[in-house]
Every structure is written in structure tokens, then in C-alpha cells.
Amino acid sequence: MAITADTIDHVTLERLVEAGAVRGANIVGQPGGWGVVIQYGMTERVLAAKRGAIRIFRKFETLVAYLKGIGIAKYQVDASHFDPVALKTERKRTDAAERMKNAHEAAAYKGWLTQQVQEAIDDPRPSVPHSEVAAEWATERAALLKQAESMGS
Template sequence: MTDSALETISHQTLKELAKAGSVRGACLVGRRGGFGVVVRYAGVERALSSTRGQVRLFASLDTAVPYLKQLGLDRFEVDATGYEPGRLRKPRPDRAEALRKTRTRLKQEQLI
């Protein structure tokens, strides 16, 4: 699955199709850094898109599976052929440090 290989479908459209029982199949497709979702309905295949119109990637099966189950798609395939472990986003050490300080401050205030 490449970004240009398939047309995309939005979360809202997928949600409505799943609710109507129109989804005929789904597959979690491994890519560099995560898994994309490809769904089959009405004789076509579409990749789930992000809000920015790109193919949405889930960092792991642990995040993709609950998403599909929440939509009512309990049965799906997994194609890990193209999966390569990696990060979806660049690390943000500045945010990690800010969160550490916030959490420490909250713990200290609770002790007082």
C-alpha cells in the first residue's frame, strides 16, 4: 500500500459504512513505522485517511486493533509484509521534559 496506490476514506465515512454493515473486509497493512487500514466495500478498496488527507498510520497493532473493534469490525486480516519498526513522529524531548516537570509538581503538591 503506497500513498498513491489507493484512494482514501475518512473516519466518518468508514464509521457510517461499518454501522450500516457495508464493510466486506478490512486489512491492517504493515508499512515503515506502523500499520495502515484498508477496507473493502461495494467492490472497492480504500485506505483510511488522516484528517490531513494522508494515509493514516497506527504505531502498532495495539492501537489499530481497538480502533477497528470500536467500529464493529471484529474480523480483519493483518499483512505485515511491509512492516518496518520505527517512529511515526520525531521525538520531542522538550515536551517530555515539560511533562516530567508537570507530573513532578503535581505529586509534590499532593504531598503537601
């Protein structure tokens, strides 16, 4: 089962089951899991995942529970292409792992920054007005310039 335009999504499948239009389902085994072909009217469509690719169930029990949950209790199973050796024992999505790592780091930074801002707001020491700081800096700057001139002469 490759990616195909002839797919059906979960919401549409639920509506067809509610309307009694589904006349059958075929569970098709393949390397890596199980796919579902839904038959309604004179049409057959492959069940699609949220992002449009064909939905593959790694475990047969999960697929059975899914179908029963939406109201399909009878179906045919074709296990001729199912390969249990091809099941991935380890599923790593480095892109998803990196996204989650970045999200956790961003959340930690946001928490730290929020804490720092709150501590600054709650600081009991009196704040120094801008005009006072500007006057002090002007005095210090003038002294530094005078010192630099005396060293250069």
C-alpha cells in the same frame, strides 16, 4: 502505501460499518507502522487521517482497538513489509513545538497584560484629567524653549 486519492475518512467508515456495507479490512504492515485498507462493495479504500494523508498506526494494539471500537472485529493482516526497526523512537515536530511555545508565550503575555490593566483600574490614586496634564506640559515646554534660547544666545 503512499498518499493516494483513494482514501476513506473516519466518519464515512463509521457510516459504512453502521450500514453493514463493509465486507472486510486488511491491515498492512509497513516501515513505521500499520495501515488499513477497507473493502466495501466492489471498492477498496485506504483509511485516511484528518488532513488527508494515509493514517498510520504506530502500534498494532492501537489499530485493533480502533477497529473494534467502530465495529470491525475481523480482518486480515499482511506483515510482510512491516519493519519494527523503522519505527521512530523519537517523534519531534519542530513546527508544532514552535507553535506551542509561541502559544504559551502569548498566553503568558495576555495574562500579564490583563493583570497590569486590572491593577491600573483598581489603583486607588486619583486620576489626573487630560486638561491638567496638557497645561503642565505646556508650561514645562515653554520653560524648556526659553532655556534653549538663552543657551543659544
